[in-house]
Amino acid sequence: MIKDILLPLPSYPKTASPNELRRAVDMARLLEAHLTGLVVETAVPMPVGFHPFSTELETQLKTRQSEVHTVAQAQLDAFEAEAERAGIARQGIIVKVSEGSSHPAMDYARMRDLTVVPAISDSQACIDLVQALVFESGRPVLLMPEGKQDTFSLDSVVVAWDASRASVRAIGDAMPLLRRAKDVRLVTVNKDKAMPDNATGPELAAHLARNDVKVTLEHVDRGNETVGKTLDKMAADADLLVMGAFGHSRIRDFFLGSATAHVLKNPLRPTLLSH
Structure with a gap:
């Protein structure tokens, strides 16, 4: 049975498309499964070679981090809106991740029946995430690319x-x-x-x-x-x-x-x- 699904959602530098998000939600509805939307908010790294940091640089970093958080929140809001439309049981989470740390999706994936990963074009980070989940989570992974259809089906x-x-x-x-x-x-x-x-x-x-x-x-x-x-x-x-x-x-x-x-x-x- 597949009754508990994880959907890791990137926020930087690219987000999941509305098409990918809708198809993932439709899949959960088809299976009558609970869907966890895990939005990853990446911490803006400090530039190397700028020490001590100036007040101006710190202000710029805070502004950039605020922009990243805004994008992450928008991705979470989009997930909640799609889940509401579909009428599915869901949980939305934003997790902050510092540069170089392990992806939080791994721990969540091990406690779910299936992980659905939106395919981000030209993203080595996306490929690395799918690869790690497939070989290390012990659970199946469904790679969800952009598609011609807006909904998920099993014809x-x-x-x-x-x-x-x-x-x-x-x-x-x-x-x-x-x-x-x-x-x-x-x-x-x-x-x-x-x-x-x-x-x-x-x-x-x-x-x-x-x-x-x-x-x-x-x-x-x-x-x-x-x-x-x-x-x-x-x-x-x-x-x-x-x-x-x-x-x-x-x-x-x-x-x-x-x-x-x-x-x-x-x-x-x-x-x-x-x-």
Whole structure:
């Protein structure tokens, strides 16, 4: 069950778009879940090399911090307005974060069923946050990009299947969504990984059907394309992509698998990632 969702909302230098915010709220309404809007207010850093600080500089910093707080409050107000429109149970929080400190979303995510992260274009900080949440929170993460539609729907869902532990985990985490979907396509990209005989797509499709999922099975050759681009083509008209996330750790630095890196850098649709 997904009954408790976290929505971390950035305030600087970019905020979540109204489209992303509305779709996240609509998702919570669809699942009849509680939604926590966590607005992060970043502390304006002191410039290096200016010591002692002049009165004028301190005034400028206070003015800039006030502007950041105003943006954070506006983001919280936008969240509250959307949640009120949708009639969902919610909690809105502003958390102040100093430069270099860990993101507060991690602790909150570990106490929620799902974290929905608005995709901020050209933001390495957003990619780093999603990556950290996927590999360290122990919970699934749904990356919510800008979309053509203003509302979240589950008319069509694509599930990437390669018989890996991560893809099994993703399917289990997404089961409440899969059961609500009108059409679920289980997609295996051939010529990618060797599929074990005892973990075939047909067996998984039968398992999903027993769980009241309306599922069909598809195989596709990737040819000269990457797995990420192949999945993009297969999910071109999908409302949601479900996939396992892959990465290799070296002293807490993750080197992402190609398909995972592709999705994080080029999110085209809501994508649920689990590890």
